[in-house]
Amino acid sequence: MTEPAVGLDAIEIWTGKCKLDLANTFAPARDEDPEKYTKGLGLRASSFPDTYEDIVTMGANAAKRLMDREGLTPADIGRIDVATESAFDNSKPVSTYVAGCLEQVYEGDFRHANKGERKFACVSGTQSIDDAYNWIRAGRNRGRAALVIATDTALYARGDPGEATQGAGAVAMLVDVDPSIVTLSTEQGIGSMDETDFLKPNQQFPSVDGKRSVQVYLSRMREALEDYESVAGRVGVEDFVFAPFHTPFPGMVRKAAVLAYRHVTRGTEIEDALEPEIGRQPREDDFDGRESFETNMRDYVDALSGTERYRTWYGETVEPTLGIAREVGNWYTGSVHIARVSALLAALENDRNIGGETLLVGSYGSGAQAEIHAETVREGWREGVAAADPFDRLAERHSLSFAEYEHIHDAHNHEVETEIEAFTEPNGEFIHAGWGRMNERKYEYVE
Numbered sequence: 001m002t003e004p005a006v007g008l009d010a011i012e013i014w015t016g017k018c019k020l021d022l023a024n025t026f027a028p029a030r031d032e033d034p035e036k037y038t039k040g041l042g043l044r045a046s047s048f049p050d051t052y053e054d055i056v057t058m059g060a061n062a063a064k065r066l067m068d069r070e071g072l073t074p075a076d077i078g079r080i081d082v083a084t085e086s087a088f089d090n091s092k093p094v095s096t097y098v099a100g101c102l103e104q105v106y107e108g109d110f111r112h113a114n115k116g117e118r119k120f121a122c123v124s125g126t127q128s129i130d131d132a133y134n135w136i137r138a139g140r141n142r143g144r145a146a147l148v149i150a151t152d153t154a155l156y157a158r159g160d161p162g163e164a165t166q167g168a169g170a171v172a173m174l175v176d177v178d179p180s181i182v183t184l185s186t187e188q189g190i191g192s193m194d195e196t197d198f199l200k201p202n203q204q205f206p207s208v209d210g211k212r213s214v215q216v217y218l219s220r221m222r223e224a225l226e227d228y229e230s231v232a233g234r235v236g237v238e239d240f241v242f243a244p245f246h247t248p249f250p251g252m253v254r255k256a257a258v259l260a261y262r263h264v265t266r267g268t269e270i271e272d273a274l275e276p277e278i279g280r281q282p283r284e285d286d287f288d289g290r291e292s293f294e295t296n297m298r299d300y301v302d303a304l305s306g307t308e309r310y311r312t313w314y315g316e317t318v319e320p321t322l323g324i325a326r327e328v329g330n331w332y333t334g335s336v337h338i339a340r341v342s343a344l345l346a347a348l349e350n351d352r353n354i355g356g357e358t359l360l361v362g363s364y365g366s367g368a369q370a371e372i373h374a375e376t377v378r379e380g381w382r383e384g385v386a387a388a389d390p391f392d393r394l395a396e397r398h399s400l401s402f403a404e405y406e407h408i409h410d411a412h413n414h415e416v417e418t419e420i421e422a423f424t425e426p427n428g429e430f431i432h433a434g435w436g437r438m439n440e441r442k443y444e445y446v447e
């Protein structure tokens with residue numbers, strides 16, 4: 001019996017409604033060169049939630065937009081999984097709050113939908129898709145689809161080096177059989193180790209060893225790629241049209257991409273073709289010690305990143321995945337999913353026919369685990385992706401002054417009591433409207 005094709009049938013993006021301009025507002029206030037952010041990290045702006053927004057409103061608003069567009073009712077959804085690392089409740093999952101919001105505006109309810117919350121830093125968005133995929137492939141879905149929502153308010157303590165990489169937003173995804181946008185490969189690779197580089201032990205803002213987190217990202221991604229190759233066969237640079245990766249900031253992906261390119265071109269005709277220009281890749285056996293091997297490898301990778309061949313590949317395969325991230329910062333669990341949308345939107349804009357082509361998707365979560373799988377673009381991708389285009393809404397965000405940024409950061413800090421006015425007017429969306437008798441958050445739909 002042929003297994004049904006399962007994957008993403010629809011996607012919607014909800015951005016926090018405020019933005020912080022990193023070059024023009026953040027850099028001067030921090031007395032930093034704006035190019036550290038625009039060139040070094042590769043970011044122009046961060047998204048922030050307005051005072052009435054949080055992970056529930058952003059997730060529910062993305063989900064409502066998706067359900068309206070697809071003409072769905074609660075009866076069509078058999079599962080709601082929320083991936084987040086910004087949860088405010090250690091028992092009641094965010095998916096129950098989201099379902100409660102949606103039940104305010106739709107006929108019917110989610111009484112027979114399985115709900116949960118997934119945690120493994122940023123990789124849990126992909127893990128939730130995995131859970132939905134497995135649920136459908138196991139035949140337990142009774143013809144219903146799964147709603148997966150990746151939602152985060154990625155805030156760092158003020159003054160932390162991670163502050164420039166903050167962001168807030170949600171991605172809602174419908175996982176179903178015979179999907180319109182992409183199907184997922186059965187093959188997947190994992191690189192996973194107990195690491196202490198970024199964690200939130202019952203605290204809102206992360207403790208981060210930023211430089212180490214970069215190294216851990218690169219190591220786990222390499223292991224995940226090797227693991228993926230062990231089941232799917234060797235990966236070649238021409239095998240996939242785009243490589244959407246977890247993007248805490250675009251500069252991170254720039255580092256990962258050149259290492260991945262080196263890995264997959266080793267021993268291939270591309271390595272041969274580049275030899276006259278930059279030599280062959282160093283082989284460890286040719287060196288007396290690990291240190292001299294690593295120095296030579298660093299020099300090779302530097303030279304590789306300057307070659308025309310690599311730069312063309314990067315420009316076509318990786319750069320298009322970074323378009324949304326540059327404008328919004330790190331959305332943690334949603335980050336790799338906006339990278340996928342960015343790439344598909346770029347293909348749409350350039351009128352490329354990528355139906356049937358492959359994406360190589362690299363997800364990552366601190367603590368730490370990387371996951372790599374392939375996706376096949378479906379013939380119906382154009383319509384679904386055009387509808388998810390967030391750029392008009394990104395342009396409408398309220399641009400925060402530095403003082404306003406400090407207020408909004410305080411407003412979302414669980415330890416700080418603030419009373420500030422919202423910067424934007426809610427319109428046709430769920431808002432956080434106060435607190436209930438057991439300290440639960442209350443939500444309302446504003447017409």
Ligand code: HMG
Nearest residue numbers: 033035036039040121122161162210211213217248365366
């Ligand atoms: P930093 O110390 O502020 O920045 O921290 P830097 O001094 O390392 O500079 C950043 C880059 O800008 C460097 O580029 C500089 O050279 C360059 P690189 O050498 O690395 O290629 N630069 C400039 N470029 C042009 N003009 C200039 C200029 N000045 C500097 N004038 C750090 C950077 C990443 C450590 C910090 O932002 C941080 O701690 N971020 C948070 C942690 C993080 O994002 N880690 C990424 C990997 S872990 C991950 O992705 C998981 C995560 O999403 C969480 C989860 O899974 O839940 C974070």
